Amino acid sequence: MEQAKIRLFVEDDLAEGAVLNLAAQAHYLTNVMRLQAGALVALFNGRDGEWTARLVEAGKRRVTAECLGQAVGQGMPPDLWLLFAPIKKARTDFIVEKATEMGARRIQPVFTRFTNSERVRPDKLRAHCIEAAEQCGGVYVPELLAPTPLDKLLDTWPADRRLMFCDETADGMDAMGALTAAGGDKWAIIIGPEGGFATEEAERLRALSQSVPVSLGPRILRADTAAVAAMALWQVACGDWRV
Amino acid sequence: MEQAKIRLFVEDDLAEGAVLNLAAQAHYLTNVMRLQAGALVALFNGRDGEWTARLVEAGKRRVTAECLGQAVGQGMPPDLWLLFAPIKKARTDFIVEKATEMGARRIQPVFTRFTNSERVRPDKLRAHCIEAAEQCGGVYVPELLAPTPLDKLLDTWPADRRLMFCDETADGMDAMGALTAAGGDKWAIIIGPEGGFATEEAERLRALSQSVPVSLGPRILRADTAAVAAMALWQVACGDWRV
Numbered sequence: 001m002e003q004a005k006i007r008l009f010v011e012d013d014l015a016e017g018a019v020l021n022l023a024a025q026a027h028y029l030t031n032v033m034r035l036q037a038g039a040l041v042a043l044f045n046g047r048d049g050e051w052t053a054r055l056v057e058a059g060k061r062r063v064t065a066e067c068l069g070q071a072v073g074q075g076m077p078p079d080l081w082l083l084f085a086p087i088k089k090a091r092t093d094f095i096v097e098k099a100t101e102m103g104a105r106r107i108q109p110v111f112t113r114f115t116n117s118e119r120v121r122p123d124k125l126r127a128h129c130i131e132a133a134e135q136c137g138g139v140y141v142p143e144l145l146a147p148t149p150l151d152k153l154l155d156t157w158p159a160d161r162r163l164m165f166c167d168e169t170a171d172g173m174d175a176m177g178a179l180t181a182a183g184g185d186k187w188a189i190i191i192g193p194e195g196g197f198a199t200e201e202a203e204r205l206r207a208l209s210q211s212v213p214v215s216l217g218p219r220i221l222r223a224d225t226a227a228v229a230a231m232a233l234w235q236v237a238c239g240d241w242r243v
Numbered sequence: 244m245e246q247a248k249i250r251l252f253v254e255d256d257l258a259e260g261a262v263l264n265l266a267a268q269a270h271y272l273t274n275v276m277r278l279q280a281g282a283l284v285a286l287f288n289g290r291d292g293e294w295t296a297r298l299v300e301a302g303k304r305r306v307t308a309e310c311l312g313q314a315v316g317q318g319m320p321p322d323l324w325l326l327f328a329p330i331k332k333a334r335t336d337f338i339v340e341k342a343t344e345m346g347a348r349r350i351q352p353v354f355t356r357f358t359n360s361e362r363v364r365p366d367k368l369r370a371h372c373i374e375a376a377e378q379c380g381g382v383y384v385p386e387l388l389a390p391t392p393l394d395k396l397l398d399t400w401p402a403d404r405r406l407m408f409c410d411e412t413a414d415g416m417d418a419m420g421a422l423t424a425a426g427g428d429k430w431a432i433i434i435g436p437e438g439g440f441a442t443e444e445a446e447r448l449r450a451l452s453q454s455v456p457v458s459l460g461p462r463i464l465r466a467d468t469a470a471v472a473a474m475a476l477w478q479v480a481c482g483d484w485r486v
Contacts, residue, residue, distance in 0.1 A: 101468050102472070135463070175484065228475070229474075241459070
């Protein structure tokens with residue numbers, strides 16, 4: 001089958017013969033990309049894999065598409081959560097985009113003692129996740145949770161979920177060894193705020209029995225850099241980059 | 244000794260008793276940070292390590308500082324070059340910032356067949372490197388080379404420098420195993436443009452005897468994400484994050 005060049009996330013169910021209303025994407029499809037009736041698009045909704053669909057109508061206001069067949073099954077990324085303390089807007093957007101590309105299943109903003117920004121717009125962040133999923137060829141959009149205080153989250157931390165904790169005092173630790181040795185298939189990575197964790201927070205994180213402290217080298221990384229670097233190490237050691 | 248909170252890159256030599264003219268940073272030091280004479284700052288120039296200095300004058304126009312003592316010796320990051328095809332401005336700035344934090348020694352923009360942006364402002368990029376080095380606590384600012392066509396660069400590629408090539412067709416390869424097995428202490432990482440390498444370029448890269456193809460997982464990564472992820476894997480396998 002001819003290959004669709006444009007990938008779109010939709011909320012509707014996808015199944016053979018289903019006709020979807022793409023009104024929300026009409027401007028993009030007809031004005032920006034200049035698609036006409038008959039053009040193929042790839043659609044995914046995070047549940048039904050990726051479907052090849054053909055535009056039936058491609059008007060200024062009304063765009064519809066019919067699902068022809070499933071091109072990719074619904075794979076799931078590994079069971080990895082990314083916890084991060086919201087930072088300046090551009091970098092928060094960036095973290096959310098990167099978490100999607102790097103294959104996080106859930107994104108959880110956390111408020112720490114030194115979190116500067118308390119303004120998180122979940123709807124905007126979700127739009128970044130969707131755009132990143134459309135671009136990266138994934139069929140999954142991470143679940144984006146409402147921000148929660150770190151203390152509250154740790155009070156009920158699941159016993160079977162390991163927590164990779166990027167510990168600035170863990171220099172010289174064997175990151176890959178620690179991740180591989182910890183094992184398990186439920187994980188989270190926590191990235192601290194710009195000013196680092198407060199002493200009590202770092203102590204609580206270290207004391208948690210599910211915690212796996214890992215060093216990210218001798219230089220201080222910004223939170224957004226640390227998020228990508230930590231997810232890369234985790235994916236290679238425990239996730240779907242592993243051979 | 245009391246600890247300086249502000250780190251500044253300077254061009255001058257640093258040595259005990261040296262008095263530096265910080266005119267270029269006067270606005271930042273006196274208006275933004277409101278430092279006064281007697282305040283400590285940390286200075287580095289990429290050659291003499293990090294020095295603690297005391298502000299002697301802290302006027303609106305004239306700021307001078309006297310070097311008191313070396314706080315950190317001049318360490319060098321591993322001999323890693325980052326080659327990347329310039330992309331949209333914000334993401335190019337980001338790659339340069341991340342390369343500094345992640346400990347690249349040299350940054351080399353390359354023009355490939357599908358490189359979209361040919362506008363690279365080396366002076367602006369260097370400013371991003373400097374700012375990142377000030378933030379990340381490093382004492383080294385990567386050398387930033389003028390953009391060069393990829394073909395020309397490969398024509399004279401050094402025999403003893405390995406090239407980590409993020410190959411989208413290498414899915415299922417053992418990245419860490421390939422990096423560790425290749426060994427050597429001179430390396431480069433090459434990150435392709437948004438549209439990927441042209442077929443001939445990918446073939447030439449694969450055919451190069453110094454080339455080490457590596458997979459970055461099942462999702463397509465944007466160039467800036469790929470740069471951070473690749474540097475993280477390399478640092479853990481071969482660089483200064485290795486135990």
